[in-house]
Amino acid sequence: MSDELIQRVMKAIATTKRIPVESVTIDSNFLELGIDSMDAVEILFALENEFDINIPDEEVRSVRGIRQMCEGVERLVLAKSTAAKVPE
Amino acid sequence: MRRVAITGMGAICALGKNVAEFARALAEGRPGIGPIESADVSQIRFQNGAEVRGYTHAPYFDDRRADFLDRFAQFAVIAAREAIADAGIQWTPELCESAAIVTGSCVGGQSTEDIGFHEVYKLGHNRVHPLTIPKTMANAGASHISMEFGITGPSFTLSTACSSAAHAIGQAFWMVRSGSTGLAIAGGSEAPFSFGILKAWEAMRVVSPDTCRPFSKDRHGMILGEGGAILVLEPLEAARARGARIHAEIVGFGMSADAGHITQPSAEGAARAMRAALRDAHLAPEAIGYINAHGTGTPANDPTETAAIRAVFGAHAGRLAISSTKSMHGHALGASAALECLATALALRDGWLPPTANYREPDPQCDLDVIPNVARAARVEYALSNSFAFGGLNAVLALRAG
Numbered sequence: 001m002s003d004e005l006i007q008r009v010m011k012a013i014a015t016t017k018r019i020p021v022e023s024v025t026i027d028s029n030f031l032e033l034g035i036d037s038m039d040a041v042e043i044l045f046a047l048e049n050e051f052d053i054n055i056p057d058e059e060v061r062s063v064r065g066i067r068q069m070c071e072g073v074e075r076l077v078l079a080k081s082t083a084a085k086v087p088e
Numbered sequence: 089m090r091r092v093a094i095t096g097m098g099a100i101c102a103l104g105k106n107v108a109e110f111a112r113a114l115a116e117g118r119p120g121i122g123p124i125e126s127a128d129v130s131q132i133r134f135q136n137g138a139e140v141r142g143y144t145h146a147p148y149f150d151d152r153r154a155d156f157l158d159r160f161a162q163f164a165v166i167a168a169r170e171a172i173a174d175a176g177i178q179w180t181p182e183l184c185e186s187a188a189i190v191t192g193s194c195v196g197g198q199s200t201e202d203i204g205f206h207e208v209y210k211l212g213h214n215r216v217h218p219l220t221i222p223k224t225m226a227n228a229g230a231s232h233i234s235m236e237f238g239i240t241g242p243s244f245t246l247s248t249a250c251s252s253a254a255h256a257i258g259q260a261f262w263m264v265r266s267g268s269t270g271l272a273i274a275g276g277s278e279a280p281f282s283f284g285i286l287k288a289w290e291a292m293r294v295v296s297p298d299t300c301r302p303f304s305k306d307r308h309g310m311i312l313g314e315g316g317a318i319l320v321l322e323p324l325e326a327a328r329a330r331g332a333r334i335h336a337e338i339v340g341f342g343m344s345a346d347a348g349h350i351t352q353p354s355a356e357g358a359a360r361a362m363r364a365a366l367r368d369a370h371l372a373p374e375a376i377g378y379i380n381a382h383g384t385g386t387p388a389n390d391p392t393e394t395a396a397i398r399a400v401f402g403a404h405a406g407r408l409a410i411s412s413t414k415s416m417h418g419h420a421l422g423a424s425a426a427l428e429c430l431a432t433a434l435a436l437r438d439g440w441l442p443p444t445a446n447y448r449e450p451d452p453q454c455d456l457d458v459i460p461n462v463a464r465a466a467r468v469e470y471a472l473s474n475s476f477a478f479g480g481l482n483a484v485l486a487l488r489a490g
Binding site for chain 2: 036037038045057060
C-alpha cells in the first residue's frame with residue numbers, strides 16, 4: 001500500500017469524523033475512534049468521492065479497522081485502473 | 089373515557105389495491121416485492137421495491153384533479169374512500185364539522201419536488217411548476233381527504249419518519265377516546281420511489297440487494313415500499329348503536345424518544361414505548377398474544393427489537409407470536425405503521441396471524457417465535473403494533489379483537 005493512499009484514507013476519516021488526523025493511525029479500529037455505523041456510512045461516502053470508486057455493501061461488512069479499510073480502497077482503486085487500461 | 093372502535097379500513101400498497109387483496113396476500117404470505125418500475129434504478133445499487141404495480145391515477149381521479157395530487161396524496165385519498173365506504177358513514181353537517189383527520193407521511197410529495205429541482209438544477213430551466221409546493225407538502229393527504237368529503241373538523245399531519253402513521257393513529261385514538269371528536273379518519277401514505285430519494289436511501293446502505301428477511305440470520309436490510317392505509321375510528325358504543333361493523337378496538341397508545349443516536353435504534357427506547365402502550369391500555373404484558381413488529385430486516389433493528397420485547401415481556405416473550413409484515417408490503421415509511429395497524433386488526437378479526445415472509449435461517453439474536461413464512465390460525469385477544477423511527481421516535485399501538 002502506498003503511503004499516499006493511507007494518508008488520503010486517514011484524512012477522509014478525520015475530516016468526516018471531525019477529529020485530528022494525528023489521532024488516526026493505520027492500526028486504529030473503528031471502536032477506538034468512536035466510529036459508529038452512521039459515521040462509517042459517511043466515511044464510505046467520503047472515500048467514494050475521494051478516490052472516485054464505488055464501494056459495494058458486501059465489501060464493507062467485515063471491515064473493522066483502518067488497515068482493512070485502506071486495503072479495500074487499494075483493491076478498488078487498482079480494479080478501476082486495470083479496467084480503464086483494458087480496451088473494451 | 090370512551091372505548092374506540094375501528095369501523096372502517098382502506099388500503100392500497102404492493103399487496104393490493106384494497107383491504108381484501110391486502111388481507112389475501114398477508115394470509116398467503118405472498119410478498120409484493122419485485123424490480124422497481126416507477127423510477128429508473130439503473131444507477132442504483134438496489135433494484136427491488138414494494139410498489140403498487142401498474143398504478144395509474146385514471147381509475148381514481150380525473151386528469152385535472154390528479155394534476156393537484158402527488159402519488160402519495162392520491163394513495164391517502166384512495167385509502168380514505170375505501171375506509172369511509174367500509175364504515176358506512178352517513179355524513180351530516182354536524183359530523184362533517186366535528187370529524188378529525190390525522191395523517192402521517194415521512195417524505196410527502198418529494199418525487200414532485202425532485203422533478204421541480206431537476207428542472208432548475210440540472211436542466212437549467214428558470215421556473216418550477218407552480219403546483220410543486222402544494223403537491224409536496226406532507227399534509228396534502230389530509231387536505232385532499234378533507235376536501236373530498238367536506239370534513240371541516242380538526243385535521244393535521246404528523247411526520248416522524250417510520251413512526252408517522254402510528255403517531256397519527258395514536259393521536260386520533262386519543263381524540264376519540266377523550267370525546268374531543270366523535271369520528272376520526274387516521275392513517276398514513278407514502279410514495280418514495282423517485283431517483284433522488286432512492287439515491288439518498290442507497291447512501292444509507294440499509295436497503296437489501298434482494299428482499300426483506302426480517303429476523304432471519306441472512307437478512308441484508310429493508311425494502312422500500314409505498315402505499316396508504318386509513319382507518320375510521322369511532323366511539324365503540326356509538327358504532328354499536330348505529331350497527332356498524334367493529335373490525336377491532338384500539339385500546340392503547342404509547343410513545344417514547346430514544347434520545348440516543350439519530351439512526352441506531354435503542355432497545356430501551358423501544359421497550360419504554362411498548363410499556364407506555366400497555367400502561368395506556370391498562371394491560372398486563374401477559375395479555376398480549378401477538379406483536380406486529382417494526383421488523384425492518386436491517387442488521388441493527390431486529391436484534392434490538394428482540395431485546396426490547398424480551399425486556400418488556402420477560403418469560404412471556406417466548407409465548408408471544410411476532411411477525412414483520414414489512415417482509416411483504418415493504419417499508420412504506422410514513423405509511424408503514426398504518427399498513428401494519430391494519431394487518432394487526434385483520435389478524436385479530438379474522439383469526440390468523442400474518443407470517444414473516446422470506447425467512448430462511450434462525451438468528452440466535454432474534455430468537456422469538458416469528459411465524460416464519462406461513463400464516464398461523466390463532467385467536468388472539470390483544471396485540472401490539474410496533475413502530476420505531478429513525479430519529480429514535482417510537483410509537484406503539486395496542487389493539488383488541490372486536
